[in-house]
Amino acid sequence: MQLLFAAMTLYIGVQFIRFVNSYADPQAAVWVPRPAGVEAFLPISALVALKSWLVSGIFDTIHPEGLVIFLLAMVISLVLKRSFCSWICPIGTLSEGLAMVGRKLFGKNYIFPRWLDYPLRSLKYVLLSFFIVFIFILMDGASAYAFLQIPYNMISDVVMLDFFKNLTIVGMSIIVLLVLLSVVSQNFWCRYLCPYGALMGLIGVFSPMKVRRNANTCISCERCTVACPNQLKVSEAQRVWSPECSGCLNCVKSCPVQGTLELTTSSISSPSPSSRFKFLIITPQRGAIAVVVIWFVAVAAAKLTGHWDTSIPPEIYKVLIPRIDQF
Ligand code: SF4
Ligand code: SF4
Known part of the structure; x- marks a missing residue:
């Protein structure tokens, strides 16, 4: 791209x-x-x-x-x-x-x-x-x-x-x-x-898309934080709100646990952590x-x-x- x-x-x-x-x-x-x-x-x-x-x-x-x-x-x-x-x-x-x-x-x-x-x-x-x-x-x-x-x-x-x-x-x-x-x-x-x-x-702060972390499956390896070019502490956030986030998806690509970190809509209302990520996920290809x-x-x-x-x-x-x- x-x-x-x-x-x-x-x-x-x-x-x-x-x-x-x-x-x-x-x-x-x-x-x-x-x-x-x-x-x-x-x-x-x-x-x-x-x-x-x-x-x-x-x-x-x-x-x-x-x-x-x-x-x-x-x-x-x-x-x-x-x-x-x-x-x-x-x-x-x-x-x-x-x-x-x-x-x-x-x-x-x-x-x-x-x-x-x-x-x-x-x-x-x-x-x-x-x-x-x-x-x-x-x-x-x-x-x-x-x-x-x-x-x-x-x-x-x-x-x-x-x-x-x-x-x-x-x-x-x-x-x-x-x-x-x-x-x-x-x-x-x-x-x-x-x-x-x-x-x-x-x-971008008002974008419904946010990088979201599933704390239930996260193994706290901090690879996402290391991969972030904008020095955001992704591994500590539930949802990345920062205006510095450029939606580059480096953090998502670096995460070793599938489905734990996604760029996805923040308007998901499902209480189930495993199902909420199924709604409108932006993969690098889709992005x-x-x-x-x-x-x-x-x-x-x-x-x-x-x-x-x-x-x-x-x-x-x-x-x-x-x-x-x-x-
Ligand atoms: S999408 Fe890019 S800028 Fe945003 S938190 Fe992930 S690595 Fe950092
Ligand atoms: S890379 Fe994935 S598993 Fe590792 S800290 Fe970040 S969200 Fe958790």
Whole structure:
């Protein structure tokens, strides 16, 4: 699953670079089409688009795919907790790869002590709060709509690419630091800094799906706790409520006693511990199928209803992209 989405991201990235290069070339005779998927990397624009949509009822036509992906990630969080992070997000996949490198080099990933871990974990909520307050409280609906129409927002994806192509020493240093921290500490970015993950984690708390442990059959081997990439004490919980749970199912896969640990709906009312796990269990296979089906059905629906491709005509790109230095 992760490799599939990482490959799709890579393909979109290559296509997007070709698109920008073709529009930046004044001699170009053939213009490469823009891959809409690049808008998945514009979460702030998506948040503003959400505000504008809620206030005006007008679905963003500048970066509609960005808003669709944002809504999709939130729906997936409500259904399957933060599984977007562990199954789809290419940054999460990269983060896991870097952590594996760390384990190869040092034999393990470093776990910060609690007195440091807690304040660091709160950073992503602080960042999320900043965006929520600024966009949903301080910005009015008309301003949100107006922001979506300005040239900067129209080519914010091109600006982002330009930023990475012309990295300053400061930008490069921050990226190198994040890479090194991700090698040493598992999921450093996701655990401590990603506001998108913070929002999905909070929504995931309301998901009916929870990792549930059958205390009657549990042998307290603690393999689940060791396997959890988010350092949750699964072996001590009846039900994992934490917003940090990314629904990765590593704990479930590591449990040696079949039927003792499952990702399952929390609305089971059966008093029998052995029968309650029979209701709507999400195995890794079912989870993968569910995420793929939700994802591609939503994408197909967005395409069919005209909520996927931007309304920006090629003529605008021909004017704006050669002037990228001015943004
Ligand atoms: S290992 Fe289990 S508890 Fe930990 S994040 Fe994954 S699904 Fe959640
Ligand atoms: S891995 Fe399974 S048996 Fe071992 S502590 Fe966790 S839930 Fe209990």
